[in-house]
Structure formats: C-alpha cells, structure tokens
Amino acid sequence: MKPMEQHAREYSFCAYCPKVCRFSCPVSESTKTETTSTWGKMTAAHLALTHQRPLDEGSAKALHACTGCMRCTEFCKHHNQPAGALFAARSATIAKGLQPAGAASTLATFAQSQNPFGRQLAPLVAAWKAETPVRYPFFPGCTALVKRSELIDQTLAVASAFGAPLGVSRAAARCCGYPLYAAGAFELFQAHARAFAETIEAYPELVVKDPSCAFTLKVIYPRFEVKMPARIRTVYEVLDENLPHAPVKPPMEEAVAYHDACHLGRGLQQYDEPRRLLRRAVSSVREAPSSGAEGGCSGGGGLLPRTLQETSVDVARRQAAELQQDGETIVTACPTSRRMFERAGRQSEDLLAVLKRWLDTKEGP
Ligand code: SF4
Ligand code: SF4
Known part of the structure; x- marks a missing residue:
C-alpha cells in the first residue's frame, strides 16, 4: 500500500x-x-x-x-x-x-552523509571514548553531536553524579533517520531504520538524549515494522529514576520557564520526569498557560526550519512569548527547541545544562 x-x-x-x-x-x-x-x-x-x-x-x-x-x-x-x-x-x-527546495536539499545532504548536517559523525563520536565502566550506552543525537558538543559532556557528568554512568555508544555515529521520515521518504527511512536497528543488536538498552530521536526509535520504527533489539529509554527517565541517588543540595535561587518538547511530551508522555529534575535544580519553574499535553511548539520539527524558515522562527517567538511571563530563561529538554528559541532572540538553556550548573554550585558563603 x-x-x-x-x-x-x-x-x-x-x-x-x-x-x-x-x-x-x-x-x-x-x-x-x-x-x-x-x-x-x-x-x-x-x-x-x-x-x-x-x-x-x-x-x-x-x-x-x-x-x-x-x-x-x-x-x-x-x-x-x-x-x-x-x-x-x-x-x-x-x-x-x-x-519544496528545503526538503529536497535535506534529502540530498542525507544521501551524501547519512545525516542532515552533512558531517561525518564517527570522528565526533570517537572523541567520547569512555575510560571508566559505564552502565548505559548513550545516544546523544546528531544535533547535540554536531551543534552542542558541550551538552554531551554535561549529560555524562550529570548522569555520573546521579549514579547512572553513561558512555557514548558507537551507534551515535548514525542518525536515527527522523529527517527522512519527516520528508516523506518512507522507503529510504525504513531501510535506514533497519540498518540502524542492526547496529544496536548488542545493546539491551540505549539511553537517548534528543527527544526527537527517542520518539523516532521508540514510536516511529515500530510503525514501519522495524523491531528494535534494545529497550529505548530517554536520559530524563533514567535520571528521574536515579533522583534518590542524586547529590543532596538546595536548588539554585532561579526562576525559569519550562517548555515541553513535543516529542518528549505528546510523543512519549514524559511530562513529569523532566519537571521533577528541573525542580530539584531551580527554586521556581513557571508553566505557560498551555502546557503538558496542550503545550505549544517551538517550530523546529517536521523540517519546517528548512521549508518555511521565517514561519518556523515566528512559531518559536510566539511560544517564547507565552512562556516568558517575566523574561525567564526557557528551559527545554530538546536541543532543536533551544536552537529555535535562540534564533527567535530568546534566552534558552537545556535541562541538562541547568542540572550541571546546579551540581557545580558551591554551598554556603
Ligand atoms: S479536530 Fe478535525 S481537523 Fe482537527 S485533527 Fe480532528 S478531525 Fe482533523
Ligand atoms: S503543526 Fe499543525 S497540523 Fe502539524 S501536527 Fe502540529 S498542530 Fe497538527
């Protein structure tokens, strides 16, 4: 069909x-x-x-x-x-x-490098060779790998402090294939997904940072009859589970606004896990009038930034305006959303970066 x-x-x-x-x-x-x-x-x-x-x-x-x-x-x-x-x-x-040209050029880039950034990912992944035993293989996603490598260091540090040491998996050198799916290149996506699934056969579990990758691996692959050999978990659910082992220290005196990433929230029903983590790190978390399942979108998915660039930034601007009642920093679990808020001229920080700052705070005078 x-x-x-x-x-x-x-x-x-x-x-x-x-x-x-x-x-x-x-x-x-x-x-x-x-x-x-x-x-x-x-x-x-x-x-x-x-x-x-x-x-x-x-x-x-x-x-x-x-x-x-x-x-x-x-x-x-x-x-x-x-x-x-x-x-x-x-x-x-x-x-x-x-x-449209933006979608066609995404497919052309993907055909060349097997990811939407036109970069070779294997040398980037090699930089994170774990030197101590790790509990979980970690899949950061190409956006963090190519655009926000500091986020990988921050995630590894936080996970280690929470008693759940991660090691960047060799599977991270492959994109999950979301851009092929979003472009409607379904045959290419299915072939890519099957090849990806083979690369993680050795792992019982894979811990994923990027909500879009986790959603693709966990929800979209099965829709294309691609069976995942590994259990896919987000880093947020793993860290939330490990909260009892996190360092005991007071939250930072900060007010932030939380943006639910679409693929983490509506896609994977993970609304409480990131909030529990964020509330441990900061004293005040603002919610937008529409949040959770009805929360707004940052405009970064579905290839919109490549097909309707100005509209995608305007979508981010609107969502930011709804979130920032008093100009708070917008915290999100999605690297793409953070990028979209920044493109809209708004201050945004990744949840893992906030957790790392919290871990680094010194107590007392
Ligand atoms: S409310 Fe109507 S237009 Fe909207 S998704 Fe449902 S059927 Fe479609
Ligand atoms: S962008 Fe509009 S049509 Fe597409 S999933 Fe979101 S609400 Fe539905």
Whole structure:
C-alpha cells in the first residue's frame, strides 16, 4: 500500500470536520492562512488521494507546513493523527517532483552523509571514548553531536553524579533517520531504520538524549515494522529514576520557564520526569498557560526550519512569548527547541545544562 493510502481515513476525517482544532496548529496561527490549518493541509491530501484535485506547488508547500507537533491530536475528538498522515502525503510530492527546495536539499545532504548536517559523525563520536565502566550506552543525537558538543559532556557528568554512568555508544555515529521520515521518504527511512536497528543488536538498552530521536526509535520504527533489539529509554527517565541517588543540595535561587518538547511530551508522555529534575535544580519553574499535553511548539520539527524558515522562527517567538511571563530563561529538554528559541532572540538553556550548573554550585558563603 502506498504511504498516503494508509492514511485515507485520517484525511477524510479532517476534510469533513468543522475545523474543531483550528486554534491548535502553531503553523497556521503564525501564517494566518486557511491552507496551512490542520483542516486545510489534510483536505489537500484528501482531495489528491481521491483524485478530486491533483497536488500542485501550492498544496505541496502546504503539506510541508507542519512541524509534526501532534498538538491538533490533543484537541481532536477522534484523536486523529495529522502529523504522520501529512508526512506520508509528502511522499507524493517527491513522486511528482513538487517537493519544496528545503526538503529536497535535506534529502540530498542525507544521501551524501547519512545525516542532515552533512558531517561525518564517527570522528565526533570517537572523541567520547569512555575510560571508566559505564552502565548505559548513550545516544546523544546528531544535533547535540554536531551543534552542542558541550551538552554531551554535561549529560555524562550529570548522569555520573546521579549514579547512572553513561558512555557514548558507537551507534551515535548514525542518525536515527527522523529527517527522512519527516520528508516523506518512507522507503529510504525504513531501510535506514533497519540498518540502524542492526547496529544496536548488542545493546539491551540505549539511553537517548534528543527527544526527537527517542520518539523516532521508540514510536516511529515500530510503525514501519522495524523491531528494535534494545529497550529505548530517554536520559530524563533514567535520571528521574536515579533522583534518590542524586547529590543532596538546595536548588539554585532561579526562576525559569519550562517548555515541553513535543516529542518528549505528546510523543512519549514524559511530562513529569523532566519537571521533577528541573525542580530539584531551580527554586521556581513557571508553566505557560498551555502546557503538558496542550503545550505549544517551538517550530523546529517536521523540517519546517528548512521549508518555511521565517514561519518556523515566528512559531518559536510566539511560544517564547507565552512562556516568558517575566523574561525567564526557557528551559527545554530538546536541543532543536533551544536552537529555535535562540534564533527567535530568546534566552534558552537545556535541562541538562541547568542540572550541571546546579551540581557545580558551591554551598554556603
Ligand atoms: S485533527 Fe480532528 S479536530 Fe482537527 S481537523 Fe482533523 S478531525 Fe478535525
Ligand atoms: S501536527 Fe502540529 S503543526 Fe502539524 S497540523 Fe497538527 S498542530 Fe499543525
């Protein structure tokens, strides 16, 4: 069955819906257009699949106006899942030569280097060869590896202090394949996922830092019938489990705002774990008016920063405005979200970086 045919029911649910979730889509809230609303995008896919209106450049662009945040699903009575359905519809834009330039160039880069950054990851991974015994193999994700290597040092230090020593796994030299999935290159994604699964056959568990990678390995791989030999855990659940072994010290006198990363929250239902960790490190954690399952999106997923650059930054700006009631630093578990907030000119810090600062604080005068 072709990718779109598997989602026929989801497209038609939306096409015949009175746009119940209209307010929930961060992209259409930014663009203020009906074509990029959940209803508009899903209707374009429905009309194409039922041969009522062929895809053209405009509808192909609209199908790429989705971050895959799954926020619409939370407000849908049918719990319809437009994110995966829209990514499937992107496969048809590839077949018809209508893929937007940003998505096409992502696939070209991936074909060359097997990751979206066009870098060789193996030499980067080699820099973290563990010298002491580790309990868990660690998969940081390419964004941390390429863009925020200090985050890996911070994570290793925090995990060690919490009694859960991690060692960067050799599997980290491979991307999980999320960009292929988000681009709708489903055959390439499935082949990549199978090859990835083979590389971790030796591990009983893999601890993952990047929420998008964890979501891809844990939720998306099984949808593509790729069986994972290892149990996938996020570093947040491992650290939360180890909180009783964390150093006993007071939280830093700081007020921060917490942003739920879409793939960690809605994707993996991990809302409490990162909050418990953050509350141990700082004295005050602000919540946005919409948080948890209904929390906003930072605009970094679904290739949006590559297909609709200005919109993706505007989505981040809007989410930041909702979070920063008094100009607090936005703390998030997602390296991409942090990057998006910074691109929107807002101060943001990774949860692991906050935990490391807390561990480094000296007590007393
Ligand atoms: S996701 Fe649900 S609420 Fe939103 S347009 Fe589709 S069917 Fe309607
Ligand atoms: S998944 Fe997010 S970005 Fe995509 S249609 Fe739904 S609300 Fe909009």
